[in-house]
Amino acid sequence: MSATWADFAAALAEAPSLPGALCRGQHHLFDGCDFEAGETRTEAAERHAVAARICSVCPELAPCRAWSGQFSYPLAHVIGGRVPAARRRTTDTPTLEES
Numbered sequence: 001m002s003a004t005w006a007d008f009a010a011a012l013a014e015a016p017s018l019p020g021a022l023c024r025g026q027h028h029l030f031d032g033c034d035f036e037a038g039e040t041r042t043e044a045a046e047r048h049a050v051a052a053r054i055c056s057v058c059p060e061l062a063p064c065r066a067w068s069g070q071f072s073y074p075l076a077h078v079i080g081g082r083v084p085a086a087r088r089r090t091t092d093t094p095t096l097e098e099s
């Protein structure tokens with residue numbers, strides 16, 4: 001069974017509060033590659049590496065990973081220290097990989 005945006009929205013609604021989240025206010029580092037703005041995959045990967053380093057010292061890493069681990073479908077952004085896999089082609093869908 002494949003997940004839908006409704007599944008994703010439901011999961012977000014159940015997200016823990018994570019009051020110590022270091023990503024708060026840092027979405028520009030964690031968001032997926034912004035192809036529309038002309039961002040390259042290399043630029044996004046560099047940005048995601050910074051985000052993953054932030055995750056590595058985040059006091060909420062354990063609960064964040066426990067919650068975000070339910071996402072088995074591809075995501076384009078960084079969450080819980082996981083970064084999108086490099087895409088082989090522009091049309092490929094990114095997958096999560098351990099950082």
Ligand code: SF4
Nearest residue numbers: 021023055058064080
């Ligand atoms: S582990 Fe990363 S994505 Fe999760 S709350 Fe911390 S900074 Fe945010």
